[in-house]
Amino acid sequence: xxxxxxHLADFHDEAPLVKGNLTFHDITEIVSSHTEKKTPLAWxxxxxxxxxxxxLMIVMIAYLFWNGTxxxxxxxxxxxxxAIVNFVFWVGxxxxxxxxxxxxxxxxxxxxxxxxxxxxxxxxxAVICALVFPGIHVGRVWAAYWMLPIPNQMGMWPQFxxxxxxxxxxxxxxxxxxxxxWYVGLVPDLATLRDRATGFRRxxxxxxxxxxxxxxxxxxxxxxxxxxxxxxxxxxxxxxHSVVSFDFAVSVVPGWHTTIFPPYFVAGAIFSGxxxxxxxxxxxxxxxxxxxxxxxxxxxxxxxxILLTGSMVGFAYIIEFFIxxxxxxxxxxxxxxxxxxxxxxxxxxxxxxCNLFFxxxxxxxxxxxxxxxxxxxxxxxxVGMWFERxxxxxxxxxxxxxPSAWDYYTPTFVDVLTFxxxxxxxxxxxxxxxxxxxxxxxxxxxxxLPQADPHFYDHEGxxxxxxxxxxxxxxxxxxxx
Amino acid sequence: MLNQIASEVKATMxxxxxxxxxxxxxxAEFAHPGELLHAAQxxxxxxxxxxxxxxxxxxHGMDKAMGLGNSIVGWITLxxxxxxxxxxxxxxxxxxxxxxxxxISGKPFFAIEPSIPVMFELTxxxxxxxxxxxxxxxxxxxxxxxxLFYSSNFLRVTDDAFFLHVAASDKQFNLETTGKLLxxxxxxxxxxxxxxxEED
Numbered sequence: 065x066x067x068x069x070x071h072l073a074d075f076h077d078e079a080p081l082v083k084g085n086l087t088f089h090d091i092t093e094i095v096s097s098h099t100e101k102k103t104p105l106a107w108x109x110x111x112x113x114x115x116x117x118x119x120l121m122i123v124m125i126a127y128l129f130w131n132g133t134x135x136x137x138x139x140x141x142x143x144x145x146x147a148i149v150n151f152v153f154w155v156g157x158x159x160x161x162x163x164x165x166x167x168x169x170x171x172x173x174x175x176x177x178x179x180x181x182x183x184x185x186x187x188x189x190a191v192i193c194a195l196v197f198p199g200i201h202v203g204r205v206w207a208a209y210w211m212l213p214i215p216n217q218m219g220m221w222p223q224f225x226x227x228x229x230x231x232x233x234x235x236x237x238x239x240x241x242x243x244x245x246w247y248v249g250l251v252p253d254l255a256t257l258r259d260r261a262t263g264f265r266r267x268x269x270x271x272x273x274x275x276x277x278x279x280x281x282x283x284x285x286x287x288x289x290x291x292x293x294x295x296x297x298x299x300x301x302x303x304x305h306s307v308v309s310f311d312f313a314v315s316v317v318p319g320w321h322t323t324i325f326p327p328y329f330v331a332g333a334i335f336s337g338x339x340x341x342x343x344x345x346x347x348x349x350x351x352x353x354x355x356x357x358x359x360x361x362x363x364x365x366x367x368x369x370i371l372l373t374g375s376m377v378g379f380a381y382i383i384e385f386f387i388x389x390x391x392x393x394x395x396x397x398x399x400x401x402x403x404x405x406x407x408x409x410x411x412x413x414x415x416x417x418c419n420l421f422f423x424x425x426x427x428x429x430x431x432x433x434x435x436x437x438x439x440x441x442x443x444x445x446x447v448g449m450w451f452e453r454x455x456x457x458x459x460x461x462x463x464x465x466x467p468s469a470w471d472y473y474t475p476t477f478v479d480v481l482t483f484x485x486x487x488x489x490x491x492x493x494x495x496x497x498x499x500x501x502x503x504x505x506x507x508x509x510x511x512x513l514p515q516a517d518p519h520f521y522d523h524e525g526x527x528x529x530x531x532x533x534x535x536x537x538x539x540x541x542x543x544x545x
Numbered sequence: 546m547l548n549q550i551a552s553e554v555k556a557t558m559x560x561x562x563x564x565x566x567x568x569x570x571x572x573a574e575f576a577h578p579g580e581l582l583h584a585a586q587x588x589x590x591x592x593x594x595x596x597x598x599x600x601x602x603x604x605h606g607m608d609k610a611m612g613l614g615n616s617i618v619g620w621i622t623l624x625x626x627x628x629x630x631x632x633x634x635x636x637x638x639x640x641x642x643x644x645x646x647x648x649i650s651g652k653p654f655f656a657i658e659p660s661i662p663v664m665f666e667l668t669x670x671x672x673x674x675x676x677x678x679x680x681x682x683x684x685x686x687x688x689x690x691x692x693l694f695y696s697s698n699f700l701r702v703t704d705d706a707f708f709l710h711v712a713a714s715d716k717q718f719n720l721e722t723t724g725k726l727l728x729x730x731x732x733x734x735x736x737x738x739x740x741x742x743e744e745d
Contacts, residue, residue: 088601088705213636221640225652230662237670244677256601256703274681275688278702279559280585280611282684283603288616289680293673296622300669307662507703511602518604521579 081175081512083356088510091357095253095504096260098352103499106351111495117488124482125200133203135478142461142473147201150483152308152329152453154194154490155235159301159330160337161187162242165249166297169290175365177508178358181253182348183341184246185501189493190340191239193486198232227310234307241300245293248286251276252507305329312456319399319460322387328380332452335373335419338366339445346439348498357504360433367432370445374423377452381420399460407472408459415455418448552714558685559597561712563740569692570595570712571723572699573732578604581707584730586610588711591726595715599699599708618679625675626668633667634660692740710738 086094128135138145161183168176202208211232213222222229255276258269276282306326313325342363349358388400403412422444426432463470497503514520552562563569575581578600585598589612598607608614641647642655681687693699693710702708709732711723724735 092601092704213640220645223647223649224637224641224663225649225659227662230666233663233666237666240670241673244673248677248680252601252703259700259703270689271687274686275691276686276703277559277691277693277699278599278601279684280598280600280604280607281557281559281613282686283600284608284613285616285618285680285683287603288618289676292619292622292676296669296673296676299665303662303665303669307666310662507602516578516602516604518578518582518606521577 081178081359081361082509083359086356086513088513088515091504091509091513092256092260092506094354094357095502095506096257098498099257099500099502100260107495107499111492111499114488114491114495117485118492119485119488120481121196121485121488124478124485125196127478128200128482129205133201135476137473137475137479139471139473141464141469141471142458144457144461145473146475146479146483147197148311149450149453149457150486151194151197151201152457153336153450154190154197154486155238155308156305156329156333156336156449156453157340158187158190158194158238158242158337159305159333160341161185161190162238162245162297162301163334163337164341165245166294166301169294170298174512175362177505177512178362179341179345179366179504180508181246181249181501181505182345182497182503184242184249185494185497185503186340186344187242187337188239188246189490189497190337191235191242192493193490195235195239196486196489198235227307227314230307231311234304238300238304241293241297245297248290248293249505249508250501251286252278253502253505256506257502302330305333312460317460317464318393318395319388319403319456321396322384324380324384324387328377328384331373331376331380332419332449335370335377335423336445336449338369338373339442339449342366342370342438342442343446344494346435346442348503352498352503354504357509360435363435363438364429364433367426367438367441370442371423371426371432374419374426374445378416378420381416395465398463402463403455403459406459406463408455408462411451411455411459415448415451418444419452422448555685556595556712556714558683560685560688561595561714563692564713567739567741568713568720569738569740570710570714570718571720571727572693572696572708572710572736572738573727573730574698574734575707575709575730575732578707580731581709582606582610584709584727584732587730588709588726592717593711593715593723595712595718597710597712599693599702599710601703601705601707616683618676618683621679621683622672622676625679626672628675629668629671630664632671633664636667637663692738695741696736696738698734698736 082091136145136147161180164176164183165180165187169180198211199205199208202211210216211222211229222232251273254269254273255278258266258273261269306329309325309329312320313322315321345358345363345366349355385400388396391397403409422441425437425441431437458473462473510516555561561570573584575584581598581600582604585596585607588596589610596611598604598611600607637660638655646654648654698706699708709727711718711727713720717723720737724737727735
C-alpha cells in the first residue's frame with residue numbers, strides 16, 4: 065500500500081524546473097554576470113555581422129524610396145509580393161513570445177519562467193521587423209500617416225471598414241502592449257542589476273528600475289497587474305493574427321476567401337514562433353551557459369508545442385483543400401490544383417515538407433530531446449512558414465480569374481536583400497538585448513525554486529514534496545564531489 | 546485632516562514619514578521566506594500597520610499574513626477598458642458618419658460589425674496601459690529616493706535577502722520595543738533607518 069502511494073507521489077512530482085541545485089544567489093549571478101562582464105570578442109563579431117545586415121536593409125529601403133515600388137518584382141495580378149509575405153512572417157514569429165508570457169502564465173505552466181524574457185524580447189523585435197513593411201509598401205511613403213486617424217488638410221479619415229486598417233490597430237496595439245508587459249516583467253530584474261552596479265551604470269538602472277525595493281505592498285499590485293496583462297494579452301495575441309488573416313479572408317480572391325483563415329493563421333503563427341524560440345535558445349543557452357535554467361526539458365516542451373501546432377497547420381492545409389473541392393466553385397478548385405501542380409508547385413511542396421512532414425519526427429522522444437536534431441527541424445519550420453505565406457499571397461494572386469490576366473511573379477534583388485536585411489535588424493536588437501539586459505526573468509525563476517515556498521521550511525524541512533526534490537538534488541551533488 | 550489622509554494613502558504605497566529625529570524605521574533581515582512570513586504575521590498581530598516586507602520575489606501567502614486585501618488595480622483596468630471601448634466606438638461613428646461620410650458600395654456609414662476589431666483593439670490597448678500606469682501609481686513609483694537605500698545591506702534585497710521594515714510613522718512605533726520585537730522574531734542585522742536627505 066505504502067509503496068503504491070509513494071509510486072503515485074513520484075508520478076505526480078514534476079522534475080525540478082531548475083537543474084543543478086542552484087541557490088537564489090546563484091541565479092542572480094548566472095544571469096547578471098553576462099550583462100556585467102567585459103564584452104566578449106565573439107559578441108562584437110556577431111554584432112558586426114548583424115549590423116551589416118541592418119545597413120543592407122536601410123540601403124535597400126533608401127533605394128526603394130528613391131525609385132518607387134517599381135524596383136520590386138510586383139506585376140499586375142501580383143500586387144502583394146515579398147513585403148506582405150515578410151510582414152506576415154515576422155508578425156507570426158512574434159506570437160510565440162506572447163503565448164509563452166501570457167497564455168502559459170494563465171495556465172500556470174511554471175516552466176515558462178526560464179524562457180519568457182527572451183521570448184518576449186523576440187516578440188518585440190520580430191514585430192519591429194514586421195512593422196517596417198506596411199510602412200514601406202504603401203508606395204507614397206510620405207503619405208504613410210494616412211493609416212492613422214490624424215486630422216489632415218483634406219478633412220478625411222481612415223476607412224474603418226477596411227481590414228487593412230484593422231491591421232494597423234491590431235499590430236500597433238500588439239506592439240505597445242507587448243512592450244509594456246515586457247517592461248513590467250523587467251522592473252524587478254533591473255533593480256537587481258541596479259543593486260549590483262556602481263557609478264554611471266547604477267544611475268541608468270536606477271532610473272529604469274523606478275526605485276523598486278521588492279516591497280510586498282508593491283508585489284501585491286505588481287502580481288495583480290501582471291495577471292491582468294496576461295489576461296489582456298491572451299485574446300490580443302489571438303486577435304492579431306486573426307486580423308492579419310482578415311486582410312486576405314475578407315477579399316474575394318480564390319484561395320483567400322475562407323473562414324478557416326483566422327484559427328489557421330494563429331496556429332501557424334505559434335508554430336513558427338516556437339521554431340524561432342528553439343533556434344535562438346539552443347544557441348543562446350550554450351553561449352551564455354544557462355543550461356541549468358533553460359534545460360533540455362524546456363526545449364522538449366517547446367518541441368511538443370511545435371509538433372502540436374505543426375499538425376494543426378497541416379490539418380488546416382488538408383481541410384482547405386477539401387473545402388475547395390466541396391465548395392464546387394471552379395475558381396476555388398483551380399486555385400488549389402494550381403498550388404499543387406502549377407508553376408509554383410516547388411513552393412507548395414517546400415511548405416508541405418517543412419511544416420507537415422518534418423515536425424512529425426518529434427513524436428519520438430529521443431529526437432525531440434536531441435539538440436542538433438531540434439535545431440535542424442526548427443530551421444526547416446522557419447523556412448516552411450515563410451513559404452506558407454508566399455504560397456498564400458503569391459500563388460493565389462498570380463492566377464485568379466481570367467487566364468488573360470495571369471502572370472508569373474519573380475522577386476528582384478531589392479526584394480530579397482530587404483528581407484535578408486530584416487534579419488540584420490532582428491539580430492542587432494536581439495544581441496543588444498543579450499548584452500545589456502537579463503536574458504532570463506531572475507525574480508520569476510527564483511519564485512519557482514522549491515525553497516521560495518515559505519512552507520518549504522515547515523516541520524524542520526521534511527515531509528514535503530518540494531523538500532524531497534531538493535534533497536535528491538543535494539545528495540546527487542554530494543556524490544558528484 | 547487632509548494631511549493625515551494623504552499620509553495614510555502614501556503609507557499604502559510604502560511611503561512613510563520620518564520622525565522629527567529623522568528616524569524612518571527599523572529594519573531586520575530574516576533568513577528565508579518562511580521566517581519572513583512568520584515575522585510579518587507576528588508584527589501584524591502585535592498591532593503594527595505601517596510595516597512592509599521586502600523580498601527578491603513575491604512570497605505566497607504574504608498578503609494574508611500582512612493583512613492586505615485584494616489589489617484594486619483590477620478596477621483601474623476595467624476603467625481603462627471602458628474608456629477604450631467608448632473612444633473606439635465614438636471615433637468610428639463620428640469619423641465615418643458625422644465628420645466625412647463616404648458612400649462605399651452602399652454600405653452603412655457606421656455599423657457595429659466592421660467596427661468590432663478596432664473596438665476590441667482599443668479596449669485592450671487602453672486597459673493595458675491603464676493597468677501598467679495604475680500599478681505604478683498604486684505603488685508610488687517611480688520613487689528614486691527611498692531612505693531604505695541608505696542601508697548597504699539592503700542592496701541584497703533584489704538578490705537573496707529577506708527584510709522586514711517597520712516604519713517610524715506607525716502609532717505603536719518605539720525604537721527599542723520594535724527593535725526588540727524584531728530580534729525576538731529571529732531578525733538579524735537590525736538597523737535603524739534614518740531619513741537624512743543626504744547623498745550617500
